[in-house]
Amino acid sequence: MRAFPARVDAVIVQAVIAGALSFSHLHDLAEAAGQGGWKAWAYPVSVDLLLVAAWRRMREQQRTGLPAGGSRLWFLVALAASLGANVATAGLLDLDDVPALLRVVVAGWPAVAFFGGTLLAHTPRNSEPAARPAPARDDSDAPATSLAPSSAPQQSETPVLTPGEAAPELGPATESAPAAPLAGPVVHLPPALVDRARSLAREYHAATGEAADPDTIRARLGLPPSMTPVVAAHL
Secondary structure: OOOOOOOOOHHHHHHHHHHHHHHHHHHHHHHHOOOOOHHHHHHHHHHHHHHHHHHHHHHHHHHOOOOOHHHHHHHHHHHHHHHHHHHHHHHHOOOOOOOHHHHHHHHHHHHHHHHHHHHHHOOOOOOOOOOOOOOOOOHHHOOOOOOOOOOOOOOOOOOOOOOOOOOOOOOOOOOOOOOOOOOOOOOOOOHHHHHHHHHHHHHHHHHHOOOOOHHHHHHHHOOOHHHHHHHHHHO
């Protein structure tokens, strides 16, 4: 069986050393505060587990865009407990005569750690933020597509016949061009559009001295080319 050489990582070695020292300091402080036996060994495990769990949950929430305030709070609480034990056992505190306040803090830590672990366990995980709904389309901002009023009737392709003019003879229908229908009634424009057309005709006559060209008036009104006969009928 082929043996793979073990890779020694300086970061891992440093983490193991730091974790062992912190573990030992927490054990010594808990034992000095009156928590003897197996309870003194459980305290460093509780602090380190809360520290790691809060860090991992905080990173998950940051990656998914969720607020990580709660996880960050419990991470700082566990970090303060670990750092406080390291400083307290550095000779600044007489472990043979621990203050009463420190004994209360050490005795109350299990309840604090249990509460923090429960909140971290029920924090939403890997939940993507809800997608924003698409904004509703506002038709009021749409540009106008025609200069003609909305009340204008639909255009008619039927030519207008003047009195006395005979209808053109219809040739045989072909497959490519179907036969045009017979001439229908004259399409009437709205009164406002008729007044506007006559006003443009007067301006055209005053400017050129000639009768108004229906096609020119139709173009100024913004109507399609098929409406030229209709415009001419109302001039």
